[in-house]
Amino acid sequence: MTTHTEPVTRPVATPPKRSTSTDRRTRVSRRRRLSPTVVILAFVTAISAFPLYFMLVMASRPNEDITSIPPPLWPGGELWVNLERVLDNEDVMFGQAIVNSLLVSVVATVCVVLFSALGGFAFAKLRFIGRAPLLAFVLATMMVPIQLGLIPLYMLMAKIHLAGTLPAVTFPFLASGFGIFMVRQYVISAVPDELLEAAKLDGASVARTFLWVVLPMLRPVLAVLALLTFMERWNDFLWPYLVLDIEHPTVQVALSRLAGGYYTDQALIMAGTLLGVVPLLIVFLLFGRQIVGGIMEGGLKS
Amino acid sequence: MDTLRPARPNRGDTAEQVTAYTFISPFFVVFAVFGLFPILFTFWVSLHDWSLLGEHTWSGLDNYTQLLRDENFWNALINTLGIFVLATVPQLIVALALAQLLNQRLRARTFWRMGVLLPNITSVAAVGIIFTLLFARDFGLVNWMLGQVGVGTIDWQEHRWSSWLAISLMVDWRWTGYNALIFLAALQAVPKDLYEAASMDGASQVRQFFSITVPMLRPTIIFVTLISTIGGIQLFTEPLLFNSGANAISGGNTGQFQTLTMYLYERAFVGQEFGYASTVAWVMFLVIAVVAGVNALLLRRLRTAV
Numbered sequence: 109m110t111t112h113t114e115p116v117t118r119p120v121a122t123p124p125k126r127s128t129s130t131d132r133r134t135r136v137s138r139r140r141r142l143s144p145t146v147v148i149l150a151f152v153t154a155i156s157a158f159p160l161y162f163m164l165v166m167a168s169r170p171n172e173d174i175t176s177i178p179p180p181l182w183p184g185g186e187l188w189v190n191l192e193r194v195l196d197n198e199d200v201m202f203g204q205a206i207v208n209s210l211l212v213s214v215v216a217t218v219c220v221v222l223f224s225a226l227g228g229f230a231f232a233k234l235r236f237i238g239r240a241p242l243l244a245f246v247l248a249t250m251m252v253p254i255q256l257g258l259i260p261l262y263m264l265m266a267k268i269h270l271a272g273t274l275p276a277v278t279f280p281f282l283a284s285g286f287g288i289f290m291v292r293q294y295v296i297s298a299v300p301d302e303l304l305e306a307a308k309l310d311g312a313s314v315a316r317t318f319l320w321v322v323l324p325m326l327r328p329v330l331a332v333l334a335l336l337t338f339m340e341r342w343n344d345f346l347w348p349y350l351v352l353d354i355e356h357p358t359v360q361v362a363l364s365r366l367a368g369g370y371y372t373d374q375a376l377i378m379a380g381t382l383l384g385v386v387p388l389l390i391v392f393l394l395f396g397r398q399i400v401g402g403i404m405e406g407g408l409k410s
Numbered sequence: 411m412d413t414l415r416p417a418r419p420n421r422g423d424t425a426e427q428v429t430a431y432t433f434i435s436p437f438f439v440v441f442a443v444f445g446l447f448p449i450l451f452t453f454w455v456s457l458h459d460w461s462l463l464g465e466h467t468w469s470g471l472d473n474y475t476q477l478l479r480d481e482n483f484w485n486a487l488i489n490t491l492g493i494f495v496l497a498t499v500p501q502l503i504v505a506l507a508l509a510q511l512l513n514q515r516l517r518a519r520t521f522w523r524m525g526v527l528l529p530n531i532t533s534v535a536a537v538g539i540i541f542t543l544l545f546a547r548d549f550g551l552v553n554w555m556l557g558q559v560g561v562g563t564i565d566w567q568e569h570r571w572s573s574w575l576a577i578s579l580m581v582d583w584r585w586t587g588y589n590a591l592i593f594l595a596a597l598q599a600v601p602k603d604l605y606e607a608a609s610m611d612g613a614s615q616v617r618q619f620f621s622i623t624v625p626m627l628r629p630t631i632i633f634v635t636l637i638s639t640i641g642g643i644q645l646f647t648e649p650l651l652f653n654s655g656a657n658a659i660s661g662g663n664t665g666q667f668q669t670l671t672m673y674l675y676e677r678a679f680v681g682q683e684f685g686y687a688s689t690v691a692w693v694m695f696l697v698i699a700v701v702a703g704v705n706a707l708l709l710r711r712l713r714t715a716v
Contacts, residue, residue: 146516149525152525153522156529157528159532159537162540163536223436224437227437230429235427235430239430252449256452257447259678259687259688259691260448263684264443284437314430343534345534346671346675360535368655378539384536391531392527400524
């Protein structure tokens with residue numbers, strides 16, 4: 109197993125030499141940068157990034173390169189050509205799929221954030237009969253995989269004439285037990301009771317207090333919840349794959365159609381995959397710190 | 411979970427109660443309609459011969475007895491559990507080791523954390539597509555690399571072991587870093603003075619890992635195992651996209667990597683046997699409930715033991 113504590117205990121990479129104190133300081137910092145930990149982490153990060161890099165390489169090559177042996181490992185010059193071919197392909201409707209995915213993800217995210225703020229606040233600060241069992245129920249729903257209800261859900265959507273359309277992949281995900289729990293934990297730690305009591309003494313109703321006092325304080329946790337929800341919706345596969353019709357694909361469904369054997373055009377498939385991944389990569393680059401924080405906090409709640 | 415604040419009584423005034431129920435109602439409405447009802451109704455459907463058009467006749471437990479004799483079901487169950495074990499065991503071990511590394515004093519901490527999380531940002535569909543190309547028989551990078559060290563060409567889709575391995579690698583690539591971050595959060599919550607005391611008593615790093623870290627992390631390990639189980643039993647997208655072509659849902663030409671969810675999907679939406687497919691769904695639900703129950707028991711015992 110790896111060592112737990114500070115670099116002091118680690119084997120020294122370079123033999124000690126006589127030197128001035130400034131020299132030693134720079135040498136120590138250099139040694140720390142090249143510690144085994146960093147080498148391993150760099151290796152892991154390379155493994156993390158490689159398949160995505162590989163996708164970029166293949167998306168920027170003509171088809172005959174992709175099937176060449178050995179496989180190319182450097183990007184070629186056909187990226188724009190391939191991207192254009194994906195967007196122009198009328199069977200796959202990739203441009204439409206991106207718009208659809210944005211629409212579905214944004215609507216679901218807005219609703220999840222709103223309902224989680226309301227519910228999380230209520231479970232944290234309001235007194236009502238059945239609060240504890242209802243909260244336990246909300247927690248239990250986090251363990252229930254919604255796709256096991258796939259068949260009745262499909263029957264339901266067919267019955268209310270939503271099967272095939274975008275609302276069918278939006279409605280089931282408008283609220284989230286995880287979101288409620290996440291906000292509740294945050295409210296407990298960040299919103300003092302005294303504040304709410306002061307607002308009450310001033311004659312503000314609970315709803316008004318929530319809107320004007322509590323909601324602004326929840327901004328950090330709601331931002332993280334929004335990021336996680338958006339990514340989850342964007343990446344959702346099974347249910348959209350099942351229920352959406354040919355005219356209403358999301359990005360993931362369009363991807364599966366691209367790769368589903370009707371095309372053997374690997375460059376086209378990889379360019380489409382790239383297009384589907386890039387929006388989330390941008391979100392990740394901009395808000396990586398918050399996303400990492402959100403996932404780590406989510407785990408702690410267990 | 412933390413306790414409710416004891417200082418305040420359990421009842422608010424009527425206005426507060428009404429507001430509270432209003433605030434929590436959207437979640438319960440959405441969940442009742444799109445979560446609870448479908449899952450319960452699945453059981454009802456599983457007791458019928460039920461076709462796509464809604465015509466159905468009562469058949470009692472016939473679907474269940476048929477399921478127990480259904481070779482394809484057992485095949486899918488074995489595939490699902492096999493891939494699950496093959497993917498999860500190494501994944502959790504690596505994630506734990508990775509968490510240890512990330513827990514050391516590091517420069518650019520956020521960078522490394524984002525580095526391990528990057529695969530999880532990638533959609534499952536994209537993972538399936540990219541890895542299927544990496545594992546391509548004739549021109550894939552993996553086979554080319556294996557060829558360099560003298561291993562012959564492997565048709566990854568062809569055999570049970572190779573398809574399981576490839577699919578497990580996809581799952582691991584996407585989830586190891588995610589789980590490492592969860593472990594990291596738990597590691598950071600372990601009081602530092604435990605380690606200091608152990609060091610003063612002369613306990614080695616290895617000893618500290620097994621005597622402090624592992625026991626302190628046990629609740630998290632159980633939680634991550636539970637989440638991985640729930641995810642693993644529902645595995646669908648990776649094996650589906652691993653098998654391109656019109657018959658992708660069958661998971662290989664002899665079903666060598668068809669998972670339970672794929673089988674459910676095939677019976678329901680290709681075979682249009684809603685009743686029978688619901689039986690598969692309900693059995694999956696029972697498996698998950700049993701696993702979750704065992705986990706909850708373990709957790710409770712740990713809590714009272716500590």
